[in-house]
Amino acid sequence: MGNSESVVTPWEVRGEVDYRELIERFGVEPLTERIVNRLKVHAGGLHLLLRRGMFFAHREFDEWMDSYERGVKVILYTGRGPSGNTHLGHLIPWLFTKYLQDTFKCELYFQVTDDEKFLFNPELTTEQVAEFTKENLLDIIAVGFDPERTKIFTNLSYSKPLYNMAVRVAKHVTFSTAKATFGFSESSNIGMIFFPAMQAAPCFIHQYLKSEDAHVLIPCAIDQEPYWRISRDVAPKMGYRKPAGIYSKFIPGLGSGGKMSASLPDTAIFLSDTTKEATRKVKNAFTGGQPTIREQKEKGGNPDVCVVYSYLYSLFDEDDKAVSETYESCKGGGLVCGDCKERLAEKVGKFLEEHRRRREAARETVNKYLLRE
Numbered sequence: 001m002g003n004s005e006s007v008v009t010p011w012e013v014r015g016e017v018d019y020r021e022l023i024e025r026f027g028v029e030p031l032t033e034r035i036v037n038r039l040k041v042h043a044g045g046l047h048l049l050l051r052r053g054m055f056f057a058h059r060e061f062d063e064w065m066d067s068y069e070r071g072v073k074v075i076l077y078t079g080r081g082p083s084g085n086t087h088l089g090h091l092i093p094w095l096f097t098k099y100l101q102d103t104f105k106c107e108l109y110f111q112v113t114d115d116e117k118f119l120f121n122p123e124l125t126t127e128q129v130a131e132f133t134k135e136n137l138l139d140i141i142a143v144g145f146d147p148e149r150t151k152i153f154t155n156l157s158y159s160k161p162l163y164n165m166a167v168r169v170a171k172h173v174t175f176s177t178a179k180a181t182f183g184f185s186e187s188s189n190i191g192m193i194f195f196p197a198m199q200a201a202p203c204f205i206h207q208y209l210k211s212e213d214a215h216v217l218i219p220c221a222i223d224q225e226p227y228w229r230i231s232r233d234v235a236p237k238m239g240y241r242k243p244a245g246i247y248s249k250f251i252p253g254l255g256s257g258g259k260m261s262a263s264l265p266d267t268a269i270f271l272s273d274t275t276k277e278a279t280r281k282v283k284n285a286f287t288g289g290q291p292t293i294r295e296q297k298e299k300g301g302n303p304d305v306c307v308v309y310s311y312l313y314s315l316f317d318e319d320d321k322a323v324s325e326t327y328e329s330c331k332g333g334g335l336v337c338g339d340c341k342e343r344l345a346e347k348v349g350k351f352l353e354e355h356r357r358r359r360e361a362a363r364e365t366v367n368k369y370l371l372r373e
């Protein structure tokens, strides 16, 4: 079992990811129907990303809901590394975080790791990272987080409180643990080695700033999990609750195999793409179709490997009946790939248009969200 070819670290995701195997490897729990239904009671409905299995694993999410039900203060924490333009894959945890914030009416701490991207990418200058940060902030705000309850900060501009917390974390983490967890080596720069303490810091920043007990939940993609292993280890040593987590899969790129990646721009849909660009990318996407229309009609397509179908299923088609009809019809040869591509392109276009509008409006509100020293 498992797939020894796949690599999943905070800096690299490669190969065909076997999520069941990843649950074992990372020591997280599968999101069971029981837990999902518990969330449903609070939310009054289930987010598409849950219904379609994009969020698949967790750590003590049920304990976090216990805390909420018992009146313990609950908090959300997520983040973004500003290494380039935002694409659809980045958006997934943010959309889900908004749903959780709306459901539990809780505060959200949103970390932008400008330090990380500078330290880890030999090519990037601080100026370039600052430019990405400015642009990415608009995408984050466009998601529609509650301005009264959301605090966004960048590590290089909100350093004092973060550094104060990070040194407390760092004191409990040995180099040998950092090496084993993140694969650092003798040639890693020393900023990289300290950085995990900076990403752990927001797990405890509310408690530190407000001097009150709180239970933190981190919605994010599964590749960030190693950070939370460290954070959970140090939490009790510092007198804090361990942060809980809820984890998503990656969305595939539009090509065959691999997750959506900014380094493969033709197979990624950027939030800055025009409708025309996005449509072109969708039209070139990898599908489960047969080489000719005749064969497609005779033999049917294979939606199980089709990227276009997976986007409709995981992200863009809310209608349960419509997606299952698409699936059956494709298999039976009743659909050709052009039909599905058109449907997806239209939905993507609409989504991007909406996003652009909200993103422009965000220019006026960005200061309301930003934490400064």
Ligand code: TRP
Binding pocket: 010, 077, 078, 079, 080, 081, 111, 112, 113, 116, 199, 218, 219, 220, 221, 224
């Ligand atoms: N390291 C993350 C990235 O490169 C950014 C990040 C910081 C983050 N804190 C987080 C992501 C908390 C999810 C949750 O994208």
